[in-house]
Amino acid sequence: MSPDAPPGLDVGRLRAHLDRVRPGLVRGPLSARLIQGGRSNLTYRVTDGTRRWVVRRPPLGHVLATAHDMGREHRVISALSRTAVPVPATVVLCEDGAVLGAPFYVMEFVPGTPYRDAGELLPLGPQRTRQVVLGLLDTLVELHSVDPGAVGLADFGRPEGFLERQLRRWAKQLAASRSRELAGIEELHTALGRSLPRSPAPTVVHGDYRLDNALVGVDDRITAVLDWEMSTLGDPLTDLGLLAMYSTRLELPHSPISSTAGAPGHPGTDELIERYAARSGRDTSAISWYTAFAWFKLAVILEGIHYRYTLGQTVGDGFDRIGGVVPVFIEHGLTTLQEG
Structure with a gap:
């Protein structure tokens, strides 16, 4: 290929x-390459030799359009571009699957480095x-300070009963992929x-907020x-809670994570x-629950x-x-909840 x-x-x-x-946008022959990384949607870097863009589309052979909704991604990024939250500028959304075989959107290329592990940070x-x-933490505070209604995202989700639905969702995911006994998983879910x-009060939430889902510039800013x-x-x-989980040092030699x-x-x-807590003014006294939930979600x-x-059905090392x-x-989830 x-x-x-x-x-x-x-x-x-x-x-x-x-x-x-967008007539006149592209001025030369296009070339593209797949950007490695990410767990789900496919990301490509595209250039005409002068300008660069990024294209996002669902994975090949995807079945559930709702699980890879390009319109939602495009909408939230477009809305946040009017705030202090750093996001790429959007260029076009195409919901016609006949063009590339699936809906996709194009955004501006933003220079920066995604740091994926401790070794990459050493230099x-x-x-x-x-x-x-x-x-990264301060950027999260900025995200959570955005008034959803002020940027056109008042109907972007259903915040009522959010945590209950999240628990049900991930329990359902677990039930669909159980092939063995997992000591403590039901105990953690029940607790x-x-x-x-x-x-x-609800805010826009990212859902997978961690350092390797951000780009860092040469001045070390997001x-x-x-x-x-x-x-x-x-x-x-x-x-x-998810960021706290990802900021916990795990002593796992040769870990694939x-x-x-x-x-x-x-x-x-x-x-x-x-x-x-200091910068957002929110009460974080229950953060142990949220961190334990993050351990549960990632375990699933x-x-x-x-x-x-x-x-x-997996390929690679x-x-x-x-x-x-x-x-x-699972053990970290149980311990975190008990200590909280």
Whole structure:
């Protein structure tokens, strides 16, 4: 497969569509390459030799359009472009599946580095690493300060009963991918349901907020927050709990799960939570529940990957080790909830 014609993106069809809806935008032959990373939707870097754009589309062979809603991603990014939250500028949304085989949208290319693990942060050194992560936290505060109604997102989700629906959703996901006994998983789910916190006022939530879903510029500032496919209106502390989980250092030799938490200078969870509380004014006293829920959610996701591995449906290295990580995440969830 030519790098100029990656799977899922016909550059000829893309060029014809852009010439039709945005005449004059593209000035030379288009080439494209698939950007590696990300768990779901496909991302491509496209250039005409002068300008660069990014194209997002659902995965190949996707079935449920609602799970890969390009219109929702395009809508939230377009809305947030009028705020202090750094997002790429959107160029065009195409919901006609006849062009590329699925709906897609085009956005401006934003320069920056996605730091995916602690090793990639090492060259920055402790002080710069600390500033990068604190900048990520401050950007989350900015996101949660956006008035959804003021940017046209008042109907972007159903915040009432948000946490209950989230628990049901991930329990359903677990039931669909169970291939073995998992000690403690039902206990964790039951305990979470028994101690649901009262949610603060709803905000736009990202749904998968972590360092490798952001781009960092040469000045160590966040240049863009990416991967909005799980965004909705809901409880902002779910984003904070997930960030706290990803900021917990795990002693897992040869772990297939990447984390930036072990990098020297990386702020700990307590500092991040205290900074969020101080800057947002929100009560974070129930954050242990949200962090435990994040451990539960990721355990379910990883168990699903392990299940697909046992069926021979995964390609690449490291999938054989995913199953061994799941019990560790369950245990962290239980411990976090008990300590809270």
